[in-house]
Each structure stands twice: as structure tokens, then as C-alpha cells.
Amino acid sequence: MADQEKDLKGLRDKIDSIDGKILELISARAAVAQEVARVKEAAGATDAFFYRPEREAQVLRRIMSRNDGPLDDEEMARLFREIMSACLALEEPVRVAYLGPEGTFTQQAALKHFGHSAVSVPMAAIDEVFREVESGAVNYGVVPVENSSEGVVSHTLDSFIHSSMRICGEVVLRIHQHLLVGENTREEKITRVYSHAQSLAQCRKWLDSHWPMVEKVAVSSNAEAARRVKGEWNSAAIAGDMACELYGLKKVAEKIEDEPDNSTRFLIIGNQDVPASNEDKTSIVVSMRNQPGSLHRLLAPFHCYDIDLTRIESRPSRSGAWNYVFFIDFTGHRDDPKVQYVLKEVEAFASELKVLGSYPKGVL
Structure with a gap:
């Protein structure tokens, strides 16, 4: 036991020493962030542009690529995300x-x-x-x-x-969706379940299997569902961890969503255009004339220039019956030459083309 205590003390002393170095380095990073703020203010930067989406994405990707464990890449990136958030708040919250x-x-x-x-x-x-x-x-x-x-x-x-x-x-x-109850809830007397309509749909099979006779009541949000349950004795809510903690509820069942990868x-x-981060997406909305072959003509330039479409969605247009607008996401930045060629070709035959933005692919 004496040897074990000696070993543990040595390890704890080592942790204390490392913590001191981490503290010094975070403080040094924060001081540099303050200097960045002074430089930007001298150059007349607006408040919004203290935050640079492409720069933060590049930093987080670099951290994940250089991480050797034992913490996994996403956990390490989340730690740096909070350090960056705190440093940015010193510049401008x-x-x-x-x-x-x-x-x-x-x-x-x-x-x-x-x-x-x-x-x-x-x-x-x-x-x-x-x-x-x-x-x-x-x-x-x-x-x-x-x-x-x-x-x-x-x-x-x-x-x-x-x-x-x-x-x-x-x-x-x-x-992750959970079935939540309040401290005054009588679980055997539950007659209704509150949640947002989408969350009720995401848990439809589970509810039909476990609570088939309970009334399902759609409300404006999961947080609103949790708030209602807080003051009732015969209801439950479907919501996530944040609402559960905020309203002090108890989990009766965890991860009840029907799809495991939900x-x-x-x-x-x-209000800003975002420069390229080297791993970007672009989103556009296109209005097309109602004529044969219009959808094929819209998609052909993307195939021609080998640009990957990640999502295409149609919505009814308010300009006329049976006319549609298309929301399209694809890989690449609007400043990429290939993307510029595609946008130019689409604009030539579309009724209207609107670039919603080019932005870094999600890192976390």
C-alpha cells in the first residue's frame, strides 16, 4: 500500500505540473487573441467579423489531424472549441x-x-x-x-x-430522444406525451410499442414539452439531455428514437461571405422555367464538371402554379473555378439563381 500511495503521489504531482503548463499556454493564447482584437479594431473590423468560420474550421481540422490520442479526435476538437470560444469572447462576444x-x-x-x-x-x-x-x-x-x-x-x-x-x-x-417525467409525475397514470411534431414522428414506432394508448400532443418545441411536464402529474415529455437538465426531469427511458443514426x-x-477553407460546401436556390427537360438541364453542368451534389430539394414556387424552386447543396466553394463555370451555366438558363453561401463543411 505504501508503494501504491508513492506511485499515485508521483503521478498526481506530474498531472499538477502538466496542468500548470496548460494554464500558462491557454493564458498566452488568450493574450494573443486580445492582440488580434486590437489589430482588427485598428483596421476597422466590424463586430461580426471577429469570428472567422473558415479560420476556426481550419484550426479544428488541424487539431484532429495531429491528435495521437488517447482522447479521440472529436473530443479533442471539442476541448479546443471551448478554448477558442473563450478567447474569442475576449475579442468580442x-x-x-x-x-x-x-x-x-x-x-x-x-x-x-x-x-x-x-x-x-x-x-x-x-x-x-x-x-x-x-x-x-x-x-x-x-x-x-x-x-x-x-x-x-x-x-x-x-x-x-x-x-x-x-x-x-x-x-x-x-x-437522442428520451422519455421524461417530473418529480410529481405518477408514471402509472400517464395519459399524454408532449413533444415537437418531428420528435413524435422520430419516436413513432417506440411509442406505438410501449405506450400505444397514450395521447400524443404536439407542442412548439421539446423544451416547451419539458416545461409543461414539470408542473403536471399525468404527462410525460420526449426531449433531449439539455431540456432534461434545465427542467430537472427524470429519464424513464433513454434513446427512444426509432432510427439509431438519427x-x-x-x-x-x-451577413458575411466566408472565404474558402479548403473543405467547403455551397448552397444555391434555383427557379426553373416549367418546361420539359428543365431538371436534366439544371443538373447536367454539375455532372460535366464532376461536382458532387450532396442534397437537392424542391419547393413550390409562389410565382405560379406547378412551378418549383430547387435548393441544391454541393461540394466546393463559389470561388473555385469549376464552381464558377457551373454557376455561370446554370444562371444562363435559370429563371433565377441565388447563391445562399459557401461555407466550411461541418467539423464537429
Whole structure:
């Protein structure tokens, strides 16, 4: 036992020494961040441009490529994400609007992308997030765009059609849904389950199997579902970890989503064009004339220049019955020569072409 205690003391002393070095290096990094802020202010940089999406993506990719373990790449990147977030807050705290209320998966996505030193501002609806960013009240917004099992979020796509906002980044969040109850809930007397409509759909099979007779009530968000359950004795909620912790609920069942790889993709919107990061995506919206072969003609340039399409989605156009607009995501940056050729060809025959933004592929 004496030898064991001696060994442990030696290891703990080693950890203390390493912690001291980490502290010194983080402080040195923070001091450099303050110097960066002074240089940018002298050059007249606006508040929003203290945050550089392409630069942060490059840093995180480099960290992951140089990581030798034992922590895995994503865990190491998350640690550096928080260091970068804290250092950026010394320059200028980033204000981020998200689809609220507090405790939603969208807030979780915002904190995953910007770190916990960002100031997150909940909004009641997706179009309000767009307006808040457009007005300059916040620097960025975070909105959901598609779920791996339930498809696109149409309100987000529709908001882009008439908005001047540009996409500055993306983040993919693994979605785990839990069945939650409050401290006063009588589990044997549960008669209804609250959740957002998409979450109810994501857990449809599980609910039908385990709670077939319970009323399923769709509400504005998972966080709202958790808030309601907090004050009721005969209801449960389907929500994630953040809402569970925020409202002090208990998990009756964990990870009840029907699809094991259930994920949601969120977009970062802002007022800036983002330079290339070397691993980028571009999103466009195209209005096409209603004539035979128009879709084939739209897609042909991408095939010709060997550009990978990652998503294509059609939405009804408000310009006329049976006309459609197409939302397209593809690899590459709008400044890439091949992408410029494709955009030029598409613009030549499309009714309207709008580039929503070029942005780094999601790192975390």
C-alpha cells in the first residue's frame, strides 16, 4: 500500500505540473487573441467579423489531424472549441440567435458550434431568427434545415427565398430522444406525451410499442414539452439531455428514437461571405422555367464538371402554379473555378439563381 500511495503521489504531482503548463499556454493564447482584437479594431473590423468560420474550421481540422490520442479526435476538437470560444469572447462576444426556447436541440447545436462563451438568444420562430440577424441585433443565427429520418424543415428553406442572409457554416447534431417525467409525475397514470411534431414522428414506432394508448400532443418545441411536464402529474415529455437538465426531469427511458443514426443538420446564417477553407460546401436556390427537360438541364453542368451534389430539394414556387424552386447543396466553394463555370451555366438558363453561401463543411 505504501508503494501504491508513492506511485499515485508521483503521478498526481506530474498531472499538477502538466496542468500548470496548460494554464500558462491557454493564458498566452488568450493574450494573443486580445492582440488580434486590437489589430482588427485598428483596421476597422466590424463586430461580426471577429469570428472567422473558415479560420476556426481550419484550426479544428488541424487539431484532429495531429491528435495521437488517447482522447479521440472529436473530443479533442471539442476541448479546443471551448478554448477558442473563450478567447474569442475576449475579442468580442458572439451573439447567436437560435430557434428557442431555452433547452432545444437548436440551442445545443449553437453551443456545439460556437462554444459556451457565446451569448445565445432564443427566438420563437425560424423567421424571427432570420430577422434578428438581418437587423444586426445578433451576429449569427442557428436554424434546423433537415433531419436524417424526417426530411427537410420547410420553414427554413422558405425563409431563404426572400432573405438576404447567407449561410456561414453548418453543424450536425446526433439526436437522442428520451422519455421524461417530473418529480410529481405518477408514471402509472400517464395519459399524454408532449413533444415537437418531428420528435413524435422520430419516436413513432417506440411509442406505438410501449405506450400505444397514450395521447400524443404536439407542442412548439421539446423544451416547451419539458416545461409543461414539470408542473403536471399525468404527462410525460420526449426531449433531449439539455431540456432534461434545465427542467430537472427524470429519464424513464433513454434513446427512444426509432432510427439509431438519427441526426439533424443545422445551418449558421449571417451577413458575411466566408472565404474558402479548403473543405467547403455551397448552397444555391434555383427557379426553373416549367418546361420539359428543365431538371436534366439544371443538373447536367454539375455532372460535366464532376461536382458532387450532396442534397437537392424542391419547393413550390409562389410565382405560379406547378412551378418549383430547387435548393441544391454541393461540394466546393463559389470561388473555385469549376464552381464558377457551373454557376455561370446554370444562371444562363435559370429563371433565377441565388447563391445562399459557401461555407466550411461541418467539423464537429
